[in-house]
Amino acid sequence: MRDYITEASGNIAVDDMILVKDMQATAGSHMLEGFVPLFSAEAVERLENKGYSIAGKANVGEFGLDLVGEFSYYGAAAEGENLCGGSAKLVKDGSVKAALGVDLNGAPRRSAALSGVAFMKPTYGTVSRYGVIPCACSGEQIGVYAPNMKAMQEVLSVIAGHDAKDGTSLMHETYDYDTDLEISGVKVAIIKEMLEAASEDSRAKVLAYAENLKKKGVVVEEVSFELARAAQSAWQILMAAETCNNLSRYDGVKFGYRTPNYENIDELYVGSRTEGFNLLTKQTILYGSDVLSKNRYKVCYDKSLKVRRVVADAMKAMLSSYDAVLTPVCSEMQYTAYDISDAFKNVFKESFFTAIPNLIGIPALSVGGVQLMGNHFDESLLMSLAKSVEGMGA
Amino acid sequence: MTAKELEGLMQLNELSLSDKEGADMLSLFEDMKKSEDVLTAIDTENVEVMVHVMPMTNVFREDARKQNFSRESLLAGAPEHTEDSWQVPRLVK
Amino acid sequence: MKYEVTIGLETHVELDTASKIFCACGGHSSPKEPNDCVCPACSGMPGMLPVMNKRVVEKAVTAGLMLNCEINRYATFDKKNYYYPDLPCAYQITQLFHPICVNGKVEVTTKDGVSMIGIKQIHMEEDAGKLVHDEWTDTSLVDFNRTSVPLIEIVTHPDFHSAEEVLSYLEMLKSMFRFGKISECEEGAMRCDVNISVRPEGQTELGVRTEIKNMSSFTSIERAIKYETARHIDALERQTEVLVQETRRWDDTKGRTFAMRNKETEADYRYFPDPNLMPIVIDDAWLDEIKSAMPKKPEVKAAEYAEMGISEKEIEVLTGERNLCDLLDGVVALGASVKDAVAWILTECAGVLRKNGQVLSDLQITPEKLAKIIAMVADGKINRGAGKKVLTAVIEKDVDPEEFARENSLDANTDESAVAAVVDKVLAADPKSVEDYKNGKTKVFQALFGACMRELRGTADPMVIKKLLEEKLK
Numbered sequence: 001m002r003d004y005i006t007e008a009s010g011n012i013a014v015d016d017m018i019l020v021k022d023m024q025a026t027a028g029s030h031m032l033e034g035f036v037p038l039f040s041a042e043a044v045e046r047l048e049n050k051g052y053s054i055a056g057k058a059n060v061g062e063f064g065l066d067l068v069g070e071f072s073y074y075g076a077a078a079e080g081e082n083l084c085g086g087s088a089k090l091v092k093d094g095s096v097k098a099a100l101g102v103d104l105n106g107a108p109r110r111s112a113a114l115s116g117v118a119f120m121k122p123t124y125g126t127v128s129r130y131g132v133i134p135c136a137c138s139g140e141q142i143g144v145y146a147p148n149m150k151a152m153q154e155v156l157s158v159i160a161g162h163d164a165k166d167g168t169s170l171m172h173e174t175y176d177y178d179t180d181l182e183i184s185g186v187k188v189a190i191i192k193e194m195l196e197a198a199s200e201d202s203r204a205k206v207l208a209y210a211e212n213l214k215k216k217g218v219v220v221e222e223v224s225f226e227l228a229r230a231a232q233s234a235w236q237i238l239m240a241a242e243t244c245n246n247l248s249r250y251d252g253v254k255f256g257y258r259t260p261n262y263e264n265i266d267e268l269y270v271g272s273r274t275e276g277f278n279l280l281t282k283q284t285i286l287y288g289s290d291v292l293s294k295n296r297y298k299v300c301y302d303k304s305l306k307v308r309r310v311v312a313d314a315m316k317a318m319l320s321s322y323d324a325v326l327t328p329v330c331s332e333m334q335y336t337a338y339d340i341s342d343a344f345k346n347v348f349k350e351s352f353f354t355a356i357p358n359l360i361g362i363p364a365l366s367v368g369g370v371q372l373m374g375n376h377f378d379e380s381l382l383m384s385l386a387k388s389v390e391g392m393g394a
Numbered sequence: 395m396t397a398k399e400l401e402g403l404m405q406l407n408e409l410s411l412s413d414k415e416g417a418d419m420l421s422l423f424e425d426m427k428k429s430e431d432v433l434t435a436i437d438t439e440n441v442e443v444m445v446h447v448m449p450m451t452n453v454f455r456e457d458a459r460k461q462n463f464s465r466e467s468l469l470a471g472a473p474e475h476t477e478d479s480w481q482v483p484r485l486v487k
Numbered sequence: 488m489k490y491e492v493t494i495g496l497e498t499h500v501e502l503d504t505a506s507k508i509f510c511a512c513g514g515h516s517s518p519k520e521p522n523d524c525v526c527p528a529c530s531g532m533p534g535m536l537p538v539m540n541k542r543v544v545e546k547a548v549t550a551g552l553m554l555n556c557e558i559n560r561y562a563t564f565d566k567k568n569y570y571y572p573d574l575p576c577a578y579q580i581t582q583l584f585h586p587i588c589v590n591g592k593v594e595v596t597t598k599d600g601v602s603m604i605g606i607k608q609i610h611m612e613e614d615a616g617k618l619v620h621d622e623w624t625d626t627s628l629v630d631f632n633r634t635s636v637p638l639i640e641i642v643t644h645p646d647f648h649s650a651e652e653v654l655s656y657l658e659m660l661k662s663m664f665r666f667g668k669i670s671e672c673e674e675g676a677m678r679c680d681v682n683i684s685v686r687p688e689g690q691t692e693l694g695v696r697t698e699i700k701n702m703s704s705f706t707s708i709e710r711a712i713k714y715e716t717a718r719h720i721d722a723l724e725r726q727t728e729v730l731v732q733e734t735r736r737w738d739d740t741k742g743r744t745f746a747m748r749n750k751e752t753e754a755d756y757r758y759f760p761d762p763n764l765m766p767i768v769i770d771d772a773w774l775d776e777i778k779s780a781m782p783k784k785p786e787v788k789a790a791e792y793a794e795m796g797i798s799e800k801e802i803e804v805l806t807g808e809r810n811l812c813d814l815l816d817g818v819v820a821l822g823a824s825v826k827d828a829v830a831w832i833l834t835e836c837a838g839v840l841r842k843n844g845q846v847l848s849d850l851q852i853t854p855e856k857l858a859k860i861i862a863m864v865a866d867g868k869i870n871r872g873a874g875k876k877v878l879t880a881v882i883e884k885d886v887d888p889e890e891f892a893r894e895n896s897l898d899a900n901t902d903e904s905a906v907a908a909v910v911d912k913v914l915a916a917d918p919k920s921v922e923d924y925k926n927g928k929t930k931v932f933q934a935l936f937g938a939c940m941r942e943l944r945g946t947a948d949p950m951v952i953k954k955l956l957e958e959k960l961k
Contacts, residue, residue, distance in 0.1 A: 361447030
């Protein structure tokens with residue numbers, strides 16, 4: 001067991017998926033127990049250079065693969081119906097001003113929604129991934145947990161910008177984020193399929209949020225986006241395969257956990273990985289490995305890479321008629337404890353609401369228990385929409 | 395997926411599941427088929443793969459040598475190591 | 488019955504770069520001790536991302552051009568998955584879907600004639616680390632210095648039909664890559680996988696193919712091909728065993744190949760495109776830049792030199808080392824005559840190196856310095872003997888030629904009157920020899936000449952001394 005921050009000793013918390021020099025980094029996994037990184041993530045460095053201080057590491061579910069951090073080796077971030085650890089809770093309690101998290105399959109957006117704070121997954125490539133414990137490199141991004149849009153804008157402005165140490169980092173040196181864009185007349189689409197898939201309380205959240213936006217002069221319409229299911233399936237395949245590949249480095253040889261019971265290299269590998277990973281991680285690895293196998297590559301992985309383009313084009317078309325998209329972010333507004341043997345299914349089910357931004361790199365803001373998505377680089381519009389209804393209740 | 399294929403998949407990924415977990419995994423693969431069918435239904439004829447969502451080309455670094463980390467610090471976290479190397483059980487020569 | 492052997496080759500060559508392919512650790516010639524050129528990225532720790540070394544692309548394209556390949560204007564990287572302790576991430580970044588060069592061809596000459604070998608493709612990839620067996624602890628030690636050192640892999644079509652052709656091809660690759668500054672191809676920097684099959688002559692379909700992996704010495708490659716060919720023929724002719732398609736290794740001590748265990752051969756590498764590395768696009772401007780920086784092929788260079796009047800023997804030595812060609816071209820460009828330049832490089836430089844137990848490939852001198860020495864001698868500022876002294880100092884200590892000549896008073900005494908004064912002095916000091924000479928004992932001339940040279944400490948032109956001595960002794 002390890003200690004996570006409970007009281008503020010700095011003003012920024014950092015998810016344990018992100019490296020801070022000399023602070024143990026575990027990604028919530030037994031596999032990385034005792035791993036102390038030799039350098040800090042670019043986002044962390046940028047914050048420190050601007051005078052922010054790192055309060056410490058916040059607990060995450062193993063490799064960020066679960067719903068809201070419920071399956072960490074170091075004590076769940078969720079128990080029963082309570083979210084009792086992790087960045088979202090620290091921000092909610094006011095222990096820190098904001099927190100950094102890695103969004104690879106929606107967990108930060110969900111935990112923010114259930115904790116009553118905001119999380120922004122920005123446009124892919126705006127925040128350097130240097131120093132992120134990698135899983136699904138083609139779609140994961142560092143994002144910000146914040147109590148309000150002012151803090152969101154402030155922290156996001158610091159961490160965004162080109163970094164030569166990340167070959168996918170976009171060339172913009174800085175980003176000017178604005179939370180006060182004119183939103184009257186802005187058109188927002190609600191994705192009908194997602195609204196229908198959500199339970200009553202989550203749907204009510206979205207509709208109430210839409211009502212508040214309308215009061216500010218925003219036009220809200222329900223629209224069909226038929227590719228939502230395909231986006232979910234495609235991201236599941238890409239995410240699992242890339243995660244499988246990235247987690248293959250954890251083998252008990254170089255750092256972290258090594259099984260005490262081995263006679264030869266195979267026993268060392270199998271023992272370390274079997275004992276070091278939880279069931280959800282193992283299932284993700286096996287599924288991700290299978291979709292890459294010779295006889296499945298064409299119909300699974302290659303197909304998903306093509307569907308990604310189809311979804312990106314369709315979303316681009318939608319966002320030429322509308323300025324932003326509003327959807328539920330979770331199927332239910334209440335977390336309920338469950339057994340890890342159901343985790344893979346449950347997370348896949350919930351990813352219906354969160355997969356599109358990971359799949360095609362658009363920004364997504366989890367705020368007020370709902371999700372706003374926009375075109376690439378439209379973070380300012382999303383924050384302005386959210387800010388206009390801040391404090392209006394839902 | 396058969397139990398035997400799952401066995402091979404586990405071997406390939408250097409991990410194992412208990413019998414119960416293995417049975418669950420097999421039904422999981424069965425469940426995921428439905429979601430894969432959703433993909434099959436989409437026409438991707440003449441669609442190029444999209445590996446990078448924000449396309450760029452020719453991202454390079456210059457060929458310059460820098461040694462930023464000491465061997466000692468890199469080996470410090472190793473489960474087993476000598477003065478200068480990581481250490482594993484003997485491999486067939 | 489007569490048999491035909493068919494061979495295809497995969498050759499891995501470590502590129503000479505200052506840094507590794509995806510991180511800034513020192514390249515293949517940097518390490519002094521195990522794991523002294525390693526960082527979190529190339530030891531498999533999480534958090535660092537691969538960023539492509541531009542020089543690797545340029546060297547791979549250069550190799551492709553030298554092997555008459557088409558250069559793919561769009562190249563990408565893929566990940567290949569397998570577990571082994573020398574592969575720290577358990578994946579290797581390589582090129583499967585869009586390699587950098589394709590469809591090349593190259594002529595190979597043996598005593599039996601010339602054959603054309605097709606190059607299927609050249610791709611870029613990272614090398615794996617090394618495992619060393621530790622006798623004391625009976626464990627394996629892992630060294631990641633070689634991990635992520637840039638490689639190109641050159642894949643041929645199955646166009647070889649003898650070990651001689653294979654060796655000739657490998658020798659040619661080696662000299663080509665050294666000449667092109669792609670790789671020095673030292674021991675171990677060039678490694679081969681050999682695909683081999685044997686069929687009765689006249690049969691259309693190929694026989695069962697086996698692959699012998701990871702050989703680096705040319706002698707082993709030759710022996711392995713010969714052993715494997717004989718094994719296949721035995722199996723076909725006398726049914727000594729049933730041939731199966733498999734991967735084998737060469738045991739140099741026992742002089743035979745043996746099958747690798749199944750697990751290594753039946754791998755599904757689950758390749759997929761690497762999301763962390765952006766595509767490489769080679770436009771005309773960049774390709775032209777690479778082409779213009781390319782050294783001319785040895786045979787082109789040889790024709791050029793022949794036209795300049797250099798002898799065949801000299802050309803052979805010069806074109807054997809790219810550095811010598813560069814030096815010669817540089818020296819000539821700086822104004823030296825071709826004859827002087829060739830003589831100074833092949834005779835004088837070689838002489839200095841020989842004394843130090845070195846050969847011409849060890850030569851380290853800039854064209855500027857050598858051209859300066861040649862000019863000083865040609866202009867009579869120093870004599871040839873002094874020139875050799877300067878050359879020795881430049882090669883051994885990299886001094887400035889003019890400064891060295893001045894500081895060591897090697898400047899030639901071109902002032903005839905000063906030389907005449909010395910000659911007068913020598914003659915005055917030795918009236919007996921003068922007398923002898925005048926009486927017909929002409930062999931004392933050498934002694935007088937030597938005395939003058941000593942007096943002038945070798946700074947004067949010997950021809951001038953000789954002329955003055957002859958005049959004054961008349």
